[in-house]
Amino acid sequence: xxxxxxxxxxxxxxxxxxxxxxxxxxxxxxxxxxxxxxxxxxxxxxxxxxxxxxxxxxxxxxxxxxxxxxxxxxxxxxxxxxxxxxxxxxxxxxxxxxxxxxxxxxxxxxxxxxxxxxxxxxxxxxxxxxxxxxxxxxxxxxxxxxxxxxxxxxxxxxxxxxxxxxxxxxxxxxxxxxxxxxxxxxxxxxxxxxxxxxxxxxxxxxxxxxxxxxxxxxxxxxxxxxxxxxxxxxxxxxxxxxxxxxxxxxxxxxxxxxxxxxxxxxxxxxxxxxxxxxxxxxxxxxxxxxxxxxxxxxxxxxxxxxxxxxxxxxxxxxxxxxxxxxxxxxxxxxxxxxxxxxxxxxxxxxxxxxxxxxxxxxxxxxxxxxxxxxxxxxxxxxxxxxxxxxxxxxxxxxxxxxxxxxxxxxxxxxxxxxxxxxxxxxxxxxxxxxxxxxxxxxxxxxxxxxxxxxxxxxxxxxxxxxxxxxxxxxxxxxxxxxx
Ligand SMILES: Cc1ncc(COP(=O)(O)O)c(C=O)c1O
Numbered sequence: 481x482x483x484x485x486x487x488x489x490x491x492x493x494x495x496x497x498x499x500x501x502x503x504x505x506x507x508x509x510x511x512x513x514x515x516x517x518x519x520x521x522x523x524x525x526x527x528x529x530x531x532x533x534x535x536x537x538x539x540x541x542x543x544x545x546x547x548x549x550x551x552x553x554x555x556x557x558x559x560x561x562x563x564x565x566x567x568x569x570x571x572x573x574x575x576x577x578x579x580x581x582x583x584x585x586x587x588x589x590x591x592x593x594x595x596x597x598x599x600x601x602x603x604x605x606x607x608x609x610x611x612x613x614x615x616x617x618x619x620x621x622x623x624x625x626x627x628x629x630x631x632x633x634x635x636x637x638x639x640x641x642x643x644x645x646x647x648x649x650x651x652x653x654x655x656x657x658x659x660x661x662x663x664x665x666x667x668x669x670x671x672x673x674x675x676x677x678x679x680x681x682x683x684x685x686x687x688x689x690x691x692x693x694x695x696x697x698x699x700x701x702x703x704x705x706x707x708x709x710x711x712x713x714x715x716x717x718x719x720x721x722x723x724x725x726x727x728x729x730x731x732x733x734x735x736x737x738x739x740x741x742x743x744x745x746x747x748x749x750x751x752x753x754x755x756x757x758x759x760x761x762x763x764x765x766x767x768x769x770x771x772x773x774x775x776x777x778x779x780x781x782x783x784x785x786x787x788x789x790x791x792x793x794x795x796x797x798x799x800x801x802x803x804x805x806x807x808x809x810x811x812x813x814x815x816x817x818x819x820x821x822x823x824x825x826x827x828x829x830x831x832x833x834x835x836x837x838x839x840x841x842x843x844x845x846x847x848x849x850x851x852x853x854x855x856x857x858x859x860x861x862x863x864x865x866x867x868x869x870x871x872x873x874x875x876x877x878x879x880x881x882x883x884x885x886x887x888x889x890x891x892x893x894x895x896x897x898x899x900x901x902x903x904x905x906x907x908x909x910x911x912x913x914x915x916x917x918x919x920x921x922x923x924x925x926x927x928x929x930x931x932x933x934x935x936x937x938x939x940x941x942x943x944x945x946x947x948x949x950x951x952x953x954x955x956x957x958x959x960x961x962x963x
Contacts, residue, residue, distance in 0.1 A: 504550075505550055508550055508551060508554055509554060512554055512557075512558040513586075515558075516558060516562065517569070517583060520567070520569055520570050520571065520940065521570075521571055521940075523563070523567055523570055524567060524570075524572075524917035524918075525566075525567050525570045525572030525573050525574075525914075525917060525918060525919050525920035526565070526566045526567055526570075526573070526575075526914065526917075526920040527563060527564060527565070527567070527917070528564055528565065528566065529564075530564075531564040531565075534560065534564060538561075566920060567920070568581070568789075569581040569938075569940070570920075570938075570940070571938060571940035571941045571942065571945045572917075572918050572919040572920060572941070572945050572948070572949070573919075573920050573938060573941075574919050574920060574921050574934045574935055574936060574941065574949060575920045575921055575922040575933075575935070576726065576922055576935065577726060577753075577754045577780075577783050577887075577935055577937060578783075578935055578936075578937040578938045578941070579782050579783060579786070579787070579788070579789055579937075579938070580782070580783075580785070580786025580787055580788070580937075580938055580939050580940075581786070581787075581788045582786050582787055582788065582844050582939070584843050584844040584847055584848075585787045585788050585840035585841070585843065585844055586788055586840075587843065588839040588840040588842070588843035588844075589788070589790075589835075589839070589840050591839065592835060592836035592837075592839045592840070593835070597836060598833070599612060599825065599834065599835075599836045599838070600824075600825055600826045600831060600832045600833050600834050601813060601814055601816070601824050601825075601826055601832075602816070602817045602822050602823060602824045603814040603815065603817075603824075604814070605836075606822070608836055608838075608839070609822075609823065609824075609825065610822070611838055611839065611842045612633060612825075612836065612837070612838025612839070612841075612842065613822075613823050613838075614842070615633070615838050615841045615842050615845070616630065616631045616632060616633065616793065616795070616838075617629075618845070619631065619779055619793055619795060620795050622757075622759050622760065623756075623759060623771055623772060623774075623777050623779075623795055624771075624772035625772065625777075625795060625797055626797065628797065628798050628799060628800075629795060629796065629797055629798070629799060630795075630796060630798075630799025630800075630802055630823070630828065631793060631794050631795035631796055631799070631802070631828075632793070632794060632802070632823075632825055632828055632829040633781075633791055633792065633793050633837045633838055633841070634791075634792040634793065634794060634829070635790055635791070635792060635837070636780065636782065636789070636790065636791070636792040637669075637671065637751070637753030637778050637779075637780040637783075637792045638671035638674070638675065638792070639792060639830075640753070640778040640779075640780075640792040640793055640794040641669075641671055641672050641675045641720075641749075641751055641753070641778050641794075642671075642674075642675035642678055642679060643794050643802075643805075643829065643830060644675075644749045644776045644778060644794055644796075645662065645672075645675045645676055645679045645681075645718065645749075646679050646805055646830075647776065647794075647796060647801050647802055647805040648717065648718045648747040648749060648775070648776065649679055649680075649681075649717070649718075650804065650805040651747065651801050651804065651805065652717040652718070652747050653715060653717055657680065657681075657715075658681075658682070658685075659685075659713070659714050659715040660681065660685060660714075660715045660716075660717045660718070661685050661686075661687055661709050661714050661715060661716045661717065661718075662676050662681065662685060662686050662687065662717070662718045662719075662720065663687045663689055663702055663705065663706065663716065663718065663719045663720065663746075664686060664687070664688055664689065664697075664720045665688065665689050665690070665691045665696070665697035665698075665720075665722065665725075665732065666688050666689070666690055666691050666926075666927075667691050667695050667696075667697070667722060667725040667727050667728070667730055667926070668688075668697075668720055668722055668725070668751065669722070669725070669726050669751060669753065672686075672720050672751060673686050685714075687705050687709070689701045689702050689705055691730065694730060694881070694884070695725060695727065695728045695730035695881060695926070696730050696731070696732045696733055697721065697722070697732045697733075697737065699733065699736045699737060699740055702719065702737070702740065703740065706744060706746070716744070716746055717746060717747055718746060718747045718749060719737055719740070719741050719746050719747070719748050719749070720749050720750075720751055721734050721737045721748065721749070721750045721751070721774070722750070722751050722752075722755075723750050723751065723752035723754075723755040723756055723767075723768045723771060723777075724752065724753075724754035724755025724756075724758070724884070724885050724887065725754070726754060726924075727881075727889070727924045727926045727931075727933075728880070728881035728887065728888075728889045728924075728926065728931070728933070729754070729755075729881060729883060729884050729885050729886065729887025729888065729889075729935065730881065730884055731755060731767045731768055731884045731885065733770070734750060734768060734769065734770030734771050734773075734774070735769055735770030735773070736770070737770070738770045738773035738774060739773075741775075742773070747775045747776070748773070748774045748775050748776075749774060749775060749776045749777070749778075750771050750774040750776070750777045750778070751778050752768070752771065752777050752778060752779055753778050753779065753780040753783060753792065754780065754783055754784070754885070754887070754935075754937075755767070755768060755784070755885050756768075756771075756777065756778070756779035756780065756784055757779065757781070757783070757784025757785050757853070757857060758784065758857055758861070758885050758886075759771070760850060760853055760854040760857055761854060761857050761858045761861060763858070763861055764857065764861070764885065767884055767885060774797065775796065775797050775798075775801075776794060776795060776796045776797065777794075777795045778792065778793065778794055778795075779792070779793045779795065780792050780793070781793060781840075781841050783937060784857065784937065785841065785844075785853060786853075786856070786937075786938065786939040787840055787841065787844075788840065790835075790837060790840070791837050791840060791841060794829075799828070802828035802829070803827055803828055806826075806827060806828055806829060806830065807827040807828075813826075856939045857886075859942070860886040860936045860937055860941070861883070861885065861886055863886070863936045863941065863942075863943065863946050864883035864885070864886040864887065864888055864934065864935075864936045865883055866943075866946065867883075867888060867934055867936070867946055867949065867950065868882055868883055868888045868890075870950050871888070871890050871934075871950070871953065872890075874892075874953065874954055874957060875957070875961075876892050876893055876894060876957070876961075877890055877891070877892055877893075877957075878890060878891055878892075878893050880929065880931050881931070886935060886936045886937055887933060887934070887935040887936075888933070888934050889924070889931040889932065889933045889934075890931065890932055890934075891906050891929065891930065891931050891932060892905060892906055892909055892932075892957055892960070899928060899929065899930075902929070902930065903925070903930040905960065906923065906930050906931075906932055907923060907930065908960050909932070909953070909956045909957050909960050910922075910923050910932055910956075912955075912956035912959060912960065913949075913952045913953055913956045916952045916955075916956075918945070918948040918949070918952055919945065919948060919949040919952060921933060921934060921949075934949065
């Protein structure tokens with residue numbers, strides 16, 4: 481006979497923690513986090529020596545059947561795994577596009593995960609959705625977009641660019657969109673070409689336009705390419721401008737591109753994943769003039785707003801476009817919002833279930849207001865200009881890309897050296913700088929030259945670290961010259 485009593489769960493295997501256990505686990509983690517963050521300035525800017533072998537030692541084929549003590553697991557993370565990385569949270573991290581890692585955002589993420597509310601649909605957590613909607617509206621205002629604008633927070637710039645391409649495709653092309661052509665520059669971030677392929681375009685439909693001596697997309701060549709494609713019966717529909725390229729930090733002439741796109745009825749998208757938040761500064765606004773005329777913009781709070789990785793943003797001039805591109809009905813979902821003040825993120829973005837990533841932006845912005853962010857970004861512009869001036873004084877240096885924002889590119893030259901010799905020479909200097917551990921730089925190869933880059937973007941990078949960078953670059957180049 482079946483029991484009338486529901487099965488009881490054995491108390492010793494519950495996944496629920498008591499208040500004391502919660503506090504203990506959080507305290508164990510917090511102690512380590514605080515010590516880690518506090519020692520960041522003294523940590524190497526990158527340390528991956530021997531990391532492949534150490535990773536191999538971590539391979540586990542079988543999932544654990546029983547648990548291990550929290551201390552043991554946290555020690556694995558903090559003593560072994562975390563230190564063996566590019567130290568992207570370090571003040572000396574000047575590589576690629578530095579991120580940040582605001583602790584305030586980490587606390588917001590903790591709250592979001594611990595309370596685990598559902599923000600994919602408005603009805604499930606209206607006030608929390610509203611806080612995230614506010615963040616997107618603040619960003620739209622920053623870009624001087626009109627009141628009709630809307631957008632959403634994504635996991636990063638790549639997926640935000642992907643959604644921009646899908647939105648433009650659905651808005652401007654028929655169901656059979658295979659003749660649609662997308663225009664980028666030879667400096668556009670590779671995630672745009674990847675997004676185009678993911679959005680269903682064959683790689684041949686992405687037209688790469690050459691950039692000028694300052695690495696900006698050439699409008700004259702764009703004009704010619706669009707006309708030629710139309711003559712071939714293709715359907716130009718989308719131009720992607722860059723507000724800060726990853727190679728050299730170039731900002732395209734956004735005003736000229738916007739005017740061209742309007743005249744030719746093309747969708748104008750701006751990838752401002754790196755540069756966008758410099759709109760908080762006067763100099764950034766001047767450099768990016770014309771961005772307000774775009775149809776869509778990608779910003780990356782996990783770059784220019786110093787957030788931990790995991791937050792990008794797509795803004796569109798007309799919010800209705802996103803709804804038309806994404807809204808699909810299902811009987812089992814609660815009713816969606818028609819009030820223009822309210823947003824269901826599932827109707828304007830690819831995701832349904834999602835983390836409450838807006839909280840990680842909202843909390844630091846509300847705690848501090850924009851002022852400290854603006855001052856931090858202004859400081860990065862100053863530091864990059866200072867570095868360019870100082871590096872230019874080193875013997876044999878050519879500044880190939882002056883900072884248009886906070887990124888510069890340069891190289892050491894030697895009379896009569898071939899390009900492969902210069903590449904080896906510059907990489908040797910790069911390795912010697914990085915081996916010192918105070919800063920971490922990266923190189924890139926563009927237009928046939930290998931360049932060293934410095935990108936200043938972390939809220940932790942200040943004058944002292946930039947002086948250290950200069951000392952180490954000077955010392956490494958002297959050593960290389962001495963053989
Ligand atoms: C200009 C630019 N666009 C897009 C991206 C891709 O952004 P994410 O890494 O957030 O996907 C980056 C990343 O560095 C970038 O610099």
